[in-house]
Amino acid sequence: MSNYSVRADALLKTFGRRLIFNNLSFEFKKNGIFGIAGANGSGKSTLIKIIAGLISPTRGSIIHTNEGKVIDSEHLHNYIGFVSPYLILYDEFTAWENLSYFAKIRGVKFDEERIKFLFYRFSLQTRKDDYVKAYSSGMKQRLKFIFALMHKPVLLIFDEPTSNLDDEGKAVVYEMIKEEGGKNIVIVASNEKTDISLCPEIIVLENYKE
Numbered sequence: 001m002s003n004y005s006v007r008a009d010a011l012l013k014t015f016g017r018r019l020i021f022n023n024l025s026f027e028f029k030k031n032g033i034f035g036i037a038g039a040n041g042s043g044k045s046t047l048i049k050i051i052a053g054l055i056s057p058t059r060g061s062i063i064h065t066n067e068g069k070v071i072d073s074e075h076l077h078n079y080i081g082f083v084s085p086y087l088i089l090y091d092e093f094t095a096w097e098n099l100s101y102f103a104k105i106r107g108v109k110f111d112e113e114r115i116k117f118l119f120y121r122f123s124l125q126t127r128k129d130d131y132v133k134a135y136s137s138g139m140k141q142r143l144k145f146i147f148a149l150m151h152k153p154v155l156l157i158f159d160e161p162t163s164n165l166d167d168e169g170k171a172v173v174y175e176m177i178k179e180e181g182g183k184n185i186v187i188v189a190s191n192e193k194t195d196i197s198l199c200p201e202i203i204v205l206e207n208y209k210e
């Protein structure tokens, strides 16, 4: 089991005069599946980006620790696997080239055996050398999971994990989320009831609007 924790204290986020959420605190430790629910525009993706260190809260703090040591923001990417509609893959590179390129710029390990295994797991093994521009939207979503999992992160952050996936793709993702949640921390933000039903603990953003 991981010895990772994410702790948020009294997060406030505003965009101009619009309040997105206020007084939001939580602690995710060691392992488990944690849900973030709320209507369109309620702030799920915003909270996910704050947790991943991509944007800052207006007030409040978010602290990641591993083995009891606080992680600096510039090292967070070593620990995090991220899937989101905001993640952009390069159309002019093959799937394999995208992964090796991102591994290089993020300074994470490029483990060819693990990546081949992940291409099998997500049923893309025959398409790994195809250009991403030739991928369907569901294939791109599957590739994002390979990208998120390739460096064996201990914190998995998934925004709309099952978007564009067919039933087989959803089943693979649900199985992976359950397996990872047994040893690592998995955060799932979604509008899909079946995605959220995987989560024993759920943050409902409508409860943080004042």
Ligand SMILES: Nc1ncnc2c1ncn2[C@@H]1O[C@H](COP(=O)(O)OP(=O)(O)OP(=O)(O)O)[C@@H](O)[C@H]1O
Pocket: 015, 020, 038, 039, 040, 041, 042, 043, 044, 045, 046, 047, 191
């Ligand atoms: N960069 C930004 N500047 C201004 N407002 C923003 C910005 N990003 C998000 N917002 C606003 O913050 C609110 C929350 O947006 P967010 O994308 O977090 O919602 P969401 O819960 O992920 O919605 P969805 O279910 O549609 O994905 C919305 O009102 C949105 O317009």
Ligand SMILES: [Mg+2]
Pocket: 044, 045, 046, 159
């Ligand atoms: Mg969103």
